[in-house]
Amino acid sequence: MLNVSSMTRGQTHEICNQIENACKKHGANPEEVASNLIRENFFFNKTDEYLLGNNKREPVSRSFTPLAPVTSGGRTGIQLLEDLKEKSLSVGTYAKEILLKEEFDRTVTNGVTYYPGFIKGEDFSGSNLTTENIIKEALRREGVIPPAELAPLLRLSLSDEEIKKFGLLWLIPMHEPIKDSIGDPNILGLYANSQDKQLNACRADAKFNWYRDRGFVFLFPQTKE
Secondary structure (H helix, E strand, O other): OOOHHHOOHHHHHHHHHHHHHHHHHHOOOHHHHHHHHHHOOHHHHHHHHHHHHHOOOOOHHHOOEEOOOEEEEOOOHHHHHHHHHHOOOOEOHHHHHHHOOHHHHOOOOEEEEEOEEEEEHHHOOHHHOEHHHHHHHHHHOOOEOOOOOHHHHHHHHOOHHHHHHOOOOEEEEOOOOEEOOOOOEEEEEEEOOOOOOOEEEEEOOOOOEOOOOEEEEEEOOOOOO
């Protein structure tokens, strides 16, 4: 039950002022209007409308295109590089740098299952497809920033063909950027092209504008449907 008496004096005055100003504008009696609003359940109807509107929000698991869950194994960047090599997956020069950095190893976990999903670049207009806007949209959809270790884990679990079936050339896990040897912020990306570097490093400035053939990967919590 709403306790009106717990409202501050300022909040109460603000509500009264809004009613009085509207009444002055339309030449109405404030006391009569307030009584009518209460009698006609106006406040209840508006509250009901507000709650129904908020409950229409799309479930988190449906606001991203889901990928298969992956589970971490406590492998460091060096170990993951060896795993990628064993699967004949090529790694770009700057991607190797990132995997060998302490900042990467600090993201490593063991036995954690990640539930990734992506937003397609085509969901954005060309001028809005910046790193900053992508993250804002993902957070609006209740997505979670992934750790850097997600990128090689996904690369080990997804084939180029599986990525291309989504209509994409790249999957970009939007982890916190890690600086390369020349000081530029980079994030790791999966490139679906066996003729090139299949795990690569991508520039990740806040204002960097991406191509629309990318899928931007975040994590989302599992919900009971």
